[in-house]
Structure formats: C-alpha cells, structure tokens
Amino acid sequence: MLKRRKYLFIILMAFSIFFTVTFTGCNNQKSDSQIPSASGTLTIVGSTAMQPLVEEAATKFQTKNPRVQIVVQGGGSGTGLTQVAQGAADIGNSDISAYEKEGIEVSQLKGTKVCVVGIAVVTNPNCKIKNLSKKQLKDIFTGKIINWKEVGGSNQKIVLVNRPKGSGTRISFKKFALDGVEEAKGMESDSSGVVRQIISNTPGAVGYLALPYINETVNMVSIDGYTPTKENITGGIYPVWAYQYMYTKGQPAGLKKAFIDYMLSTEVQTTIVPNLGYISITAMKVTRGN
C-alpha cells in the first residue's frame, strides 16, 4: 500500500518533469521562429563601454514591446564575441572588430556598426596638463617619461592606469593613440568605472576612458591640440575612436533584427546615443575598414 503510493508519487514526478521540459521546449521554439518582433527573450552580452547605451535602448524597446524581455550583460568585448560565436548569447557587443580577435570564427559572425565612441586621455584633476603631443603620449605610456615636469607639469611621478590586455578600449587606444607600441607595465583595472575612480583619487595618475565615462572628477587632455569633441571625431581630426559593433551568428533575424534595427533607428541615434556621450554612426564623415 505504502509502496504503491510511493510509486504513484514517482510516476507523478516523472510526468511533471516530462511536461515541464516539453512545455518549456515548445515555448522556446515558438519565440525563436514564429513571431518576428512582438515577443520573446533576447540575451545581449559583451563590451562594458557599450553597456550603458544598450541597457537604455533595451529599456525603451521593452516599454514599446511589453512581451519582449531583454537581458543585457557586461563581461567585455571578448566575452561578447565568444558567447555569440558559441550560441550562448543572441547578440554580442564588442568595441573591436571580430577580425582582431584570436580564436573566433569570423565567417559565421555578422557585425553591425551601431555607433562610435571616442576615447580620451584623462589625468588626475590636480595635474593641470591640458594638451600632450602624440610623441609625449607615447613616451608617457611606454615609460620613457616618468615625471609630469618633463611635459610641463608639476614635479609629480606619473602613475599609469591601464585596462587589461583584452579590453576593447585598450586595444583601440593602443592602435590609434600609441600607433601600436606596447605600453609599459602599469596598474590595471578591469572596468572603466574603476579606472575613473583610481585616476580621480591618485595624484599623478593618467589613463584613458571612453567618453561616456568621463565626468568632472577627472581632467581630460587633448592630443596634438585636438580635443575629443563630436566635430573633431566625426571629421576625422581626432584619431582615437572606435566603432561599437553588435554581432550576431549569421544574418540577424526575428527579434535580433528588430532590436538591431531599433538601435539604428533615428529615435535611438538622435536621442540616447548623443545623450550618453556616444556618436551616431550616421554622423561620421570618415570611415574605417574592418
């Protein structure tokens, strides 16, 4: 009698598990193939430089399409590319092109340039330097100049604050500001927010940040006399900027396409993008290849 009850219980459990699995399975299939834009879930992973923008856009998109659920995660450009290539994420955000990333099967990834972000050299606010030549910048970041007085500042030791080697911001900064020379070993911090915090608190600190992260707690420096304003970047005068890519596995379709199209829409490109300090892709007068 007791045994029978136990068996019944086990059978019930088995049934419930079976049904949960099949039903959730059905749901997934439906959202993937059937309905194009109105409902479903979307997982977006990658670049922390793009994260504020994508989060903001996702919130707006979800208010318009209440049956859509979008999850936006950071993790870095490399993570974004890897996860989308493995199929773990629907969209991978990256500030570097997939071609620059080792170990990624580029052929199956489709990248869309969503916007542009400028990268500026920043120092501790006590350092009154307003401009550095590219030569000085290179000498500072390769460790040839170790004191601010050598470039016209006060007698203060220079403290380098870097992002880690795989950071999209670091890769772009190295490529366009330092012409590819290897940086000297400095402090490293794995997020732009912490870099800003360290630079604003440490006397003599210098580093680089994407423009959306820059505020009054740090001192922005121009390069060769050019400040990273929108005009200087779109006109190609200020060289240190990066495309912000959204990668999908294969051509974007369904909800993925709907969201990427939304990112490129006039609404996002003229409101959220400039408000957060990014530059609209349509505003660019110069282009770069992949």
Place this chain on the structure above:
Amino acid sequence: MAKSSFSFKTNSWLIKRKRYHEIGGKTLAFICAAMVIILTLALVYFIGTKGLAAFFINKVSFKEFFLSTEWWPDRPLIEGGPKVGALSFIIGSLVVSMLAVLVSAPLSIMVAVFMVEIAPAWGQRLLQPAIELLAGIPSVVYGYIGLILLVPFIRDYIGGNGFSVLAGFLVLAVMILPTIISVSTDSLRSLPHQWKEAAFALGSTHWQAIRLVLLPAARSGIITGIVLGLARAFGEALAVQMVIGNTRKIPTSILDPVMTLTSAITMDMGYTTTGSLWNNALWTMSLILLGLSFFFILTIKVVSKKGGRY
C-alpha cells in the same frame, strides 16, 4: 485471538516500514555522497585537462610559464609571438598571502589565548560575536574599505601611490583573523585541564603554563589554523584585487603594486576565447591554485597526524 493477530500484523508492517526507511535513507545518503565525490573528481579532471593544455597543446615550456615575467598573451607572431610568463603573479600571490599570515598568526594566537585562558568569561562573551562578525563580512566590503581608507592612508603617510603589497596583505590579514582564531581557540580548549593543573602543581605561573605547556600542546591545531588562513589568503580574489594595484611586475618593496594569480585570472577571463593560448594560460593558473590547496590540505593532514589529537 483477533486482537493479537491484528497487533502482529501492525508489527510486521511497522518492521517493514522501518526496513524500507532504513534502505531508503542509506541509499539517499549514498547518492548524495557519490554526487559530491563525482563533482569533485569532475572538477579536478576539468581544471587538470584545461590547465595542462597550455603546455601540451600550445607547447608553452614549463620554464617560460614558471620562470618568466613576460605576459604578452596576444602578441602577434611577427613581433615574436605570444609569451605567457606567470612568475610575477605566482610571486605576488606568495608574497601577499605569506605576509598576511605573518601579521595575522601571532595576533590570532594571542587572541585565542586571551579568550581561552586569560579572560574566559567576559573575553569570550565579547570576542566571540566580534570574530563571527569579522568572518561574516563579505570580501567585497573588506576590499572597499581598503580602497577608501587604507589606500589613501598609505599614499599620504607612508609613500608610494597607495595601491601596494602593504595594502593587500593588511586587508588579507584582517580577513584571515577569524579562521586562525577559531581553529586555535578550539585546539586550546580541547586540551585536558589536568595538564595545566600539573604545570601549576610544578610551580609554574599562569603565563609559564600557557607558554611552555598549553601552546606547545596545541601546536598542531594552531598550525592547522594558520595553514587554513594561508589557503584562504591564497584564494581570495576580490578584496585583494581592489587594493594591490594590479601591476604585472615583481615588487621590489612593500609599497610597490603587485598582481596575484587570482586577480590575474579575474582581470583577463572576460576577454579570452575558449581554447586560445591566453585562455589556457588562465586555466593553468587555476590549476596552480588547485594544486596549492591540495598541498595545504596535505600539510594539515601531516601536521595533525604528527601532533596527535592534542
């Protein structure tokens, strides 16, 4: 008649049920134990294969990994190819956690003595919750306090830019205090009280009894506590990462910034792609951490066997 046959029936039914529960309970416990064992073995296998891939698939030499400080995992072939020398992280981890233990161990042992011998009543009542609180504070909070208070203090009053080995081991020293204190306290408390009485009978003072009888007798427990503290210090990532300045160089003074194995892993893991040399090198560092924790466990086993139960 009818009554007795009924009671007999219930009895056999009860026995049956008991046996059923007996088997059921044992099976459940066995399954759980087996799952944990399988999980552990699977983890070791996974980290092992991943960690050795850098050597056997990417053909990095042991010499380069353990004895070089050049960390250029993404250098293109035309510039000389990638290099993954982890020496500076290994030294960083060793230096920071050893110094933390050096600071923390004497302090903890004294606190344990105070709690067990000198002020067992009110010392215990006051210190026990304090230690439990220390153990319960999440590591990110320790790191944050270190970042906001300790780093500027070192920068302004001692030197350097604040992010340093010094800040790292001070934060760690506080974090491992509860571990060493509680294990040492247990070990001191479990000593037979006759030993202390014998020491008194032979004319020793209280302090002499503590120093010459109780502490040596509790040695193995205290060492176990220290090794556990060391293991915790080695494995700590977050709090340390926030205050050590993460510079891939071997430090020459305690005011230099440094990088540990754990912070090197968390710093880079988001950017690497599965199967690349860079990714595999991070797994090798994980394997080193795993190997070290095996080593620590082994040390504890050896020490507690040698020292006996007391």
